[in-house]
Amino acid sequence: MEMVQGRFENFVSGIGRVIIQNINGLGSIFKFMLSFFYWAVRPPIRPRLLFEQLEFIGNKSIFIITLAGSFTGMVMAYQTYFGFQLINVDSLVGPVTAISLARELAPVLTGLIVAGRAGAAMAAQIGTMKVTEQVDALEVMGINSVQYLAVPRIIAGTLSVPMLSVFFLFIGNVGSYFVGTKALAIDEAIYLSKLGDFMFLTDIWQGVIKAFFFGFVVSVIGTYFGFSVTKGAEGVGKGTNLAVVWGMISVLVLDYFLTSFLVQVL
Amino acid sequence: MLHFENSAVEIKNLTKVFGEHTVLNNLNFDIPKGKITTILGFSGAGKSTLLKHILGLHKPTSGQINVLDRDLSKMSEVDLREFRQKFGMLFQYAALFDSMTAKQNVEFPLKEFTSMTPEEVNNRAETLLESVGLEEFSHNKLPSELSGGMRKRVGLARALALSPDIMLYDEPTTGLDPITTKMVNDLIVETGEIHKEQQMSSIIISHDVQATLKISDYVAFLNRGNIVEYLPASEFAKSEHPLVQEFINL
Ligand SMILES: Nc1ncnc2c1ncn2[C@@H]1O[C@H](COP(=O)(O)OP(=O)(O)OP(=O)(O)O)[C@@H](O)[C@H]1O
């Protein structure tokens, strides 16, 4: 009996510990976010670093976004078609695919891809700089490491994800159009006219606004876990891993809350 | 305990507590201008913590730190950042920015903090690299393509770029082979000599007793957050402090 009770207490205190650790973690991410805002608006501004990050996070993601977008659009067209033809509304494949892409798939998948690619790279780069004392070297020179390393990455991430998401949306629709009109033989004129009838600018806006927040959160998390690395190569691996996992989870959780808010205001 | 008329760093009653752990305990320490002073001590004694206080990267729990006659506690964050340009620091593994070439590393502080033209920056960086003995064909190599000793040279050139008043060396020879160790020690002495007129002060953190006694002017022994022995290097080996004897004879 005592043993069972002991185990139960261990279990409860274990849960308590995990909760407290996560609350502490949230607190320090929040503090980190505040220091980002503090340093983002202070001189000197280093445009070259921002462009380097835009190039890396934005430009260098285009290939993978093209792949992901086109296949997502294509598969969505198929899935929608097989449902819709049962009730003879297969002409609506275009707008349904487009709306799902605009509101959900483009921003969420782009967010997830950037979390995996750029979020991981941010954590790995900053983490490596941390353990090799490059971050200390900056600080000793009087350069704030958050301003130098985190600010350009977070701004670039916040700007890149919405742009990539719009690109994803466009490519996805191209994929859907080809599958819909060529493989599934929906009439081209009907496809396009229905698209125009049912798809609105608010659908696109909703996705863009979400993508903006996803970009911000994924980059904050990526840079935060980079700075939180303390020990050795193993620490860098762990930080990178945490950045990807929490970046992706945040996108999914945030998506729910943003959606429930945006459907009311837009 | 030694005191100096002309000190680069004056520390009075410095205490630093991390959580419940007192790392520096009412420490008093004077570091002279224009000399090489080494801080020895066992791992965990608080050497790096002390260094970070001198740099103003850590705030004391209590006590006062004057660097070059300025009270760090009275300086704003902005002043402190600017003030750090008076320091140069050579890190244990050089801490070169690994995305930049050797020369770009040296140019970095010049570009950030001076209004030199690109050509002046380039010339100054080349002069600095030559002065620490890095051959020209290595100037455009990335840190990953340089040996440990060469990286140290570049790190030293970068630290010297803004003509610091105080040079800090964190375990400059730990983990180096004997020949490179000698080279780095020679570089430290040479650097001190070259900047003698300017009264550059060098502060070294080290584990290497033999080299320390050879190259330093003064040696301090830090134990459990306190300076327990502080002597001219020539007298240090004769210290009667049991911990110092234990450390020397390790
Ligand atoms: N930021 C910090 N937060 C909490 N404790 C710290 C912090 N920095 C250092 N300490 C603790 O202070 C003590 C002294 O650390 P410090 O790094 O100054 O020692 P050191 O003399 O440089 O040792 P080493 O030779 O191993 O580098 C250690 O017990 C360390 O755990």
Ligand SMILES: [Mg+2]
């Ligand atoms: Mg140390």
